[in-house]
Amino acid sequence: AGRAIYDLNKQVYRVRELSREPLPMERLRFANQREETATRFLNNNAVQVTSVNDTQGTLQLQGNVTDKSKTYNPALTIDPDERIIAAECTCNWYQQNKLYKGPCEHILALRMQHARQSQ
Numbered sequence: 001a002g003r004a005i006y007d008l009n010k011q012v013y014r015v016r017e018l019s020r021e022p023l024p025m026e027r028l029r030f031a032n033q034r035e036e037t038a039t040r041f042l043n044n045n046a047v048q049v050t051s052v053n054d055t056q057g058t059l060q061l062q063g064n065v066t067d068k069s070k071t072y073n074p075a076l077t078i079d080p081d082e083r084i085i086a087a088e089c090t091c092n093w094y095q096q097n098k099l100y101k102g103p104c105e106h107i108l109a110l111r112m113q114h115a116r117q118s119q
Helices: 033-043 090-099 107-118
Strands: 002-007 010-014 046-053 056-068 071-074 074-080 083-088
Touching: 033 056, 046 107, 056 107, 071 083, 074 107, 083 107, 090 107
Parallel strands: none
Antiparallel strands: 002 010, 046 056, 056 071, 056 074, 074 083
């Protein structure tokens, strides 16, 4: 049941071992902890898009994300290929890492909220 695969390059069949235990879907759902936290912000209605500026295919977003008693102010710019080309946030993660380790959960939540509203 799904244990044999065919290698197109070498034109041979190979055995693929399957796990006996079910995969932990909750752990596989998110790429990292920041994505999980951003989704939690959305589910708690803690994200507000305050400004959307679409000029020549470049989208600029600004908003507020409330986490417990603090409010953070993320902003980001998305290019026509939907890549984040600039972003900033008032949180500690962004102040320490900028975008070198990826966007903070507040920037991710702002982008996800805008995507939800655009559907």
